[in-house]
Each structure stands twice: as structure tokens, then as C-alpha cells.
Amino acid sequence: MQPVIEISDLKVFYEDAQALNGISLDVYPNEILGIIGPAQSGKTTLLKVINRTLEFTQGTSIEGTVKLDGIDINSISDVYGLRRRIGMVLPLPVGLPLSIYDNVAFAPRTAGLRNKTDLDEIVERCLQQAALWDEVKDRLDSLGTKLSGGQQQRLTIARALSHQPEILCLDEFSIAVDPITTMRIEDVLKTLKEEMTILLVTNLVQQAKRLANRTAFMLNGDLIEIDETDVIFSENPTNQSTYDYVNGTFG
Amino acid sequence: MNANIMNRSELIYHTIAIISLVIVIILLWNFTSDGSYVEGKINSDVITEETVSTIYGQLYRMIPTFCGVILFSIVISFYLEEWLQQTSWQYQIIERHIAILARVPSLVVGILAVYFIFFHFQNITYYGLLLTVVLLVMPVTIQSTQKSIQTVDISVREAAYALGATRWRVVTDHVFPHTFSKILAVICTAISRILAIAAFLVASVWIYGSNSFSFPKSVILLITGALIVSVLSSLLD
Ligand SMILES: Nc1ncnc2c1ncn2[C@@H]1O[C@H](COP(=O)(O)OP(=O)(O)OP(=O)(O)O)[C@@H](O)[C@H]1O
Ligand SMILES: [Mg+2]
Numbered sequence: 001m002q003p004v005i006e007i008s009d010l011k012v013f014y015e016d017a018q019a020l021n022g023i024s025l026d027v028y029p030n031e032i033l034g035i036i037g038p039a040q041s042g043k044t045t046l047l048k049v050i051n052r053t054l055e056f057t058q059g060t061s062i063e064g065t066v067k068l069d070g071i072d073i074n075s076i077s078d079v080y081g082l083r084r085r086i087g088m089v090l091p092l093p094v095g096l097p098l099s100i101y102d103n104v105a106f107a108p109r110t111a112g113l114r115n116k117t118d119l120d121e122i123v124e125r126c127l128q129q130a131a132l133w134d135e136v137k138d139r140l141d142s143l144g145t146k147l148s149g150g151q152q153q154r155l156t157i158a159r160a161l162s163h164q165p166e167i168l169c170l171d172e173f174s175i176a177v178d179p180i181t182t183m184r185i186e187d188v189l190k191t192l193k194e195e196m197t198i199l200l201v202t203n204l205v206q207q208a209k210r211l212a213n214r215t216a217f218m219l220n221g222d223l224i225e226i227d228e229t230d231v232i233f234s235e236n237p238t239n240q241s242t243y244d245y246v247n248g249t250f251g
Numbered sequence: 252m253n254a255n256i257m258n259r260s261e262l263i264y265h266t267i268a269i270i271s272l273v274i275v276i277i278l279l280w281n282f283t284s285d286g287s288y289v290e291g292k293i294n295s296d297v298i299t300e301e302t303v304s305t306i307y308g309q310l311y312r313m314i315p316t317f318c319g320v321i322l323f324s325i326v327i328s329f330y331l332e333e334w335l336q337q338t339s340w341q342y343q344i345i346e347r348h349i350a351i352l353a354r355v356p357s358l359v360v361g362i363l364a365v366y367f368i369f370f371h372f373q374n375i376t377y378y379g380l381l382l383t384v385v386l387l388v389m390p391v392t393i394q395s396t397q398k399s400i401q402t403v404d405i406s407v408r409e410a411a412y413a414l415g416a417t418r419w420r421v422v423t424d425h426v427f428p429h430t431f432s433k434i435l436a437v438i439c440t441a442i443s444r445i446l447a448i449a450a451f452l453v454a455s456v457w458i459y460g461s462n463s464f465s466f467p468k469s470v471i472l473l474i475t476g477a478l479i480v481s482v483l484s485s486l487l488d
Contacts (some may be wrong), residue, residue, distance in 0.1 A: 051413055059338065088413040094406045
């Protein structure tokens with residue numbers, strides 16, 4: 001099977017430190033790949049390389065290759081088009097200073113969609129998928145930044161889905177979301193993977209266990225182990241530190 | 252990045268900044284060192300109430316130009332912050348010169364303006380006033396606009412870019428609305444500076460005219476205006 005994302009020997013340097021020390025992994029279509037690992041292990045950095053937003057951090061340099069559908073992302077000249085193929089949910093909800101409606105309609109509009117009925121439809125579908133529709137359907141015109149933390153987080157999920165990405169990257173999406181809503185979103189993710197590939201960075205190892213087909217364990221910029229989720233969470237993963245981390249006896 | 256290279260480029264930027272300052276000082280010295288030059292030009296007889304209304308006329312005609320200068324400064328700030336790489340040498344050089352100019356006390360600019368406009372050119376010219384306002388308004392405006400742009404969280408930018416927005420969309424849809432009230436404050440500060448320099452010019456004319464006519468009350472009005480706009484500016488910030 002042709003991988004959607006092929007990462008080989010990826011190294012990332014920030015101005016004063018190396019964040020990824022040569023990572024290689026493939027992501028296959030319609031899988032949920034869980035990425036777990038303690039703080040500072042380079043999970044967020046990895047996601048930012050894939051949608052090429054790391055370019056906005058001053059003084060970074062990247063070595064190695066990342067291919068999307070077999071094409072090196074650095075050779076793609078339409079970087080805006082590339083980013084639209086990837087949905088990104090950041091760890092802290094970032095409400096764009098726009099209304100709820102406009103937040104979700106932003107990406108489709110950017111892509112050139114103007115038809116009001118189409119936009120309405122997208123906004124409703126995405127808010128439904130993010131389990132937010134019922135709470136906001138009567139106040140779509142109020143500011144997105146006025147929602148509660150958990151609601152804003154779901155708004156960013158709706159936003160990430162609005163451009164029908166091929167790949168959905170979730171970076172600790174449940175950090176500000178209550179457990180019940182988290183479960184609802186997790187259910188949505190299970191159905192979404194029929195349509196797209198999902199990269200799920202999470203601090204909750206149980207979340208990876210529940211959702212991911214395969215799980216990658218990262219530590220201090222290294223990819224320690226990547227395998228079927230069952231194997232990672234079994235009694236004998238290849239690496240001892242994986243076992244320790246998963247079972248909470250790490251460090 | 253190698254620390255040595257950073258230091259070397261820092262040194263180059265400083266050197267360029269200092270050389271340009273020295274050139275300015277030499278030019279000034281050439282113009283002014285000969286005291287008689289200034290004295291010969293002072294002719295209090297030609298300074299009348301007429302002169303004051305000429306100044307007002309000129310200032311009035313230049314309002315669109317002043318607006319242009321303010322707008323241009325804001326555009327430059329956005330260009331510097333959003334389009335230019337902060338680590339590029341262009342950014343560094345512009346940044347450094349703006350930093351120096353912004354620290355020049357406005358009184359110094361005012362005195363230079365009086366000197367050039369009245370003694371050197373012997374007239375209240377378009378370019379004399381333009382230069383004054385550029386020196387007085389641009390560096391400060393650019394600097395404060397830059398600061399307000401920098402307060403826009405990087406995550407807002409990243410979020411917008413992640414949705415496939417172009418640089419232009421990110422600036423017009425996100426950075427600009429975020430900074431809008433701060434930019435209004437910056438504009439008020441600029442206006443207040445222009446009002447103040449106008450008051451200073453008119454008052455100087457009255458002094459150089461050796462009190463041959465009664466003190467123009469409009470100066471008080473200008474100063475009051477400048478103060479009110481300053482207060483407004485701090486309210487908006
Ligand atoms: N903007 C930045 N400038 C400099 N260094 C950075 C920057 N962002 C991240 N780093 C460094 O890169 C390394 C990896 O950070 P990253 O954010 O990718 O980790 P993470 O696995 O996402 O951690 P967390 O679980 O805390 O989110 C860290 O050592 C961090 O200090
Ligand atoms: Mg992170």
C-alpha cells in the first residue's frame with residue numbers, strides 16, 4: 001500500500017537546539033496513527049513540519065524529506081494548497097478573531113467558495129462533527145473567542161475539517177475538553193477515518209489505545225518505536241522505555 | 252546559527268548606523284558652524300502676522316501629505332513584520348536606523364525644522380515641512396505599529412496559515428483586526444505630534460519676529476488639540 005506520508009531521516013533544528021534527531025516513519029491511508037511521548041519529545045514539531053508552518057518560526061532548519069502522496073512537500077510550490085490538504089488542530093484553542101460562522105467558513109472561502117448555501121452546509125456539517133453544533137447553532141454570528149475553552153477547542157476541530165482535508169492532525173485536542181465531549185469527538189474520529197488519515201498526538205496514552213491503529217512512541221526527538229497499537233500496549237513492546245511510558249512507570 | 256556571524260553582522264549594522272549619523276552631523280556643522288550665516292538670515296522685519304497665516308495655509312494644504320506619511324509608516328511596519336525575514340540584513344538595517352531616529356528628542360527635530368525652514372530656505376516650503384514631519388512621525392509610528400503587530404500571537408498566524416490562508420489574507424483578516432485599536436492609538440500619537448510641531452513653528456515665528464505682533468492665540472488651540480489627542484491615544488491603547 002502506498003503511504004500517504006513518508007518521512008525519512010527528518011531532522012529539525014531550532015535556533016539553539018535540535019528537536020528531531022532523524023525520524024523515519026510512514027503513515028498509511030485511512031489509519032489513525034497515535035503519537036505519544038512525554039513533553040518536549042518533538043511531537044508538535046513533527047506536525048508543524050508536515051503542514052509547513054514551522055517556516056514561521058525564526059531560525060529553524062529542516063533536514064531530511066517528507067513526502068505527501070509520493071511528492072516531496074518542499075517541491076510543492078503552492079504551499080497554501082498544501083496546507084489546505086491538511087487539517088490542523090493545535091493544543092490550545094486558537095480562536096481567530098471572527099464569528100463562529102466565519103471561523104469555520106474561513107478556509108472554504110480562502111479556497112474560493114462563495115455560495116452561501118454551500119457554506120451554510122459546510123459550517124453545519126463541521127460543527128456537527130466537532131460536537132459543537134447544538135450549543136452554537138443559535139449564535140453563529142457571535143465571536144468565536146467568546147466561547148468557553150472547551151467549545152473553542154471544538155471550534156478549531158470544526159475549522160480543521162472545513163476544508164475537507166486528506167490528513168487530519170490533532171495535537172492534544174482534548175486538553176480543554178470535558179470527558180463526555182471527548183468521547184463524542186472520539187466517536188466522530190472513528191467514522192472520519194473512513195474519509196481521511198488521522199495523526200493523533202496525545203498525552204493521554206489511553207486515548208491512543210482506544211483510537212489508534214498504530215502508535216508511535218517518541219522521546220527527546222527520537223522515534224523510539226512504532227507498531228500496531230496492540231503491540232505497543234502489550235506486555236512486550238520492543239523497547240523497555242515504551243513499556244514504562246505506556247504503563248506510567250516512566251522516569 | 253553561529254554566534255560569531257551574529258556578532259559580525261551586528262557590528263556591521265552598528266557601523267552603518269554610526270556612519271550615517273556622522274554624515275548628518277557633518278552636514279549640520281557645515282550649515283551652522285558659521286554663526287554669522289544664521290544671524291545674517293534673521294530678518295525680523297519680514298516676519299509679520301502674514302507669515303503666520305502663510306504657515307497655516309501651507310500646513311492646511313499639506314494635510315493629505317501628512318495623512319500619507321502616517322499611512323505609509325503603517326504600511327512599512329506591516330511590510331517589515333509580515334513580509335521581511337526578521338533575520339535578513341535589510342530588516343536589521345532598517346530596524347536599527349528607525350530605532351535611532353525614534354530616540355531623537357522631538358525638540359531637536361523642531362529646532363532643526365525652524366532652522367531649515369526659516370533661515371536656510373527662507374521660506375516655509377513643502378519639502379522642509381515634509382522632512383520635518385517625516386522625521387518626527389515616521390520612526391515613532393513605525394516602531395509602535397511594529398510593537399503592536401508583534402503582540403499578535405504567533406499561534407493566530409499559524410492557525411490561519413494552517414487553514415491555507417495567504418500572507419495577504421492573514422494580514423488583512425487577522426493581524427490587522429487584532430491590532431486595529433492599537434493602530435488607531437498610534438495614529439492619534441502621530442496627529443498629536445504634528446499639532447505640537449505646528450504650534451512650535453508658529454510660536455518660534457512669533458519669537459523671531461521680536462514680538463512685532465500679538466501672540467497668535469491659535470498656538471494655544473494647537474497645543475490643547477495635541478493634548479486632547481494624546482489623551483485619546485492613551486485611551487485607545
Ligand atoms: N519555537 C521554538 N523555539 C525554540 N525551541 C522550540 C520551539 N518550539 C519547540 N522547541 C523545542 O523543540 C523541542 C520539541 O518541542 P515540541 O513542542 O515539538 O515537543 P512536544 O513533544 O510537542 O511537547 P509537548 O508534549 O510539551 O507539547 C523542545 O525541546 C522545545 O524546547
Ligand atoms: Mg506539543
